[in-house]
Amino acid sequence: MTVAQRVEQLIGRAPWIAxxxxxxxxxxxxxxxxxxxxxxxxxxDAWSATLDVLRQIQGRNxxxxxxxxxxxxxxxxxxxxxxxSTISVAGAALLQRLTGAITRAxxxxxxxxxxxxxxxxxxxxxxxxxxxxxxxxxLQPLLYDIEAGMPFLFIDQLVVQAPSGATNEKGGKMRVLxxxxxxxxxxx
Numbered sequence: 072m073t074v075a076q077r078v079e080q081l082i083g084r085a086p087w088i089a090x091x092x093x094x095x096x097x098x099x100x101x102x103x104x105x106x107x108x109x110x111x112x113x114x115x116d117a118w119s120a121t122l123d124v125l126r127q128i129q130g131r132n133x134x135x136x137x138x139x140x141x142x143x144x145x146x147x148x149x150x151x152x153x154x155x156s157t158i159s160v161a162g163a164a165l166l167q168r169l170t171g172a173i174t175r176a177x178x179x180x181x182x183x184x185x186x187x188x189x190x191x192x193x194x195x196x197x198x199x200x201x202x203x204x205x206x207x208x209x210l211q212p213l214l215y216d217i218e219a220g221m222p223f224l225f226i227d228q229l230v231v232q233a234p235s236g237a238t239n240e241k242g243g244k245m246r247v248l249x250x251x252x253x254x255x256x257x258x259x
């Protein structure tokens with residue numbers, strides 16, 4: 072006796088089993104189809120988000136607000152490298168970027184120095200050292216402005232000197248010595 076014959080014999084003896092089994096099998100089939108569709112939709116969304124991230128990394132597509140995989144992070148526009156046809160022009164651009172950041176933070180530049188000679192440990196990098204006066208609460212926005220924008224700049228050294236006792240009572244400014252570097256690539 073085959074399985075099909077046994078099932079026919081069981082249903083012939085108790086037809087209520089067929090009445091109960093049919094909706095259960097239909098419901099199970101609908102459940103399997105629905106979960107498969109949800110899984111396929113999730114995989115498509117994950118693939119789309121991964122593709123967006125890959126395009127952003129490769130620089131082909133800026134971040135889309137509200138798109139798949141979008142975050143609250145705003146990607147600054149521009150090149151991550153110092154721009155300039157020569158190393159001198161790139162050094163001037165770096166100095167201009169640093170002095171602009173200090174000025175926006177409410178400080179004033181006392182002196183500055185551009186170092187175009189790359190150290191052996193940091194080939195291709197240009198450094199700028201600036202001495203300035205700045206209010207205490209303006210230091211954090213200054214550091215954020217330097218590190219968050221484009222091109223990528225790195226703070227190599229930061230020395231902060233509090234105002235002396237006599238000028239501290241009058242709202243004196245602190246002295247800030249900051250060394251910033253950025254990478255320059257030769258024009259191709």
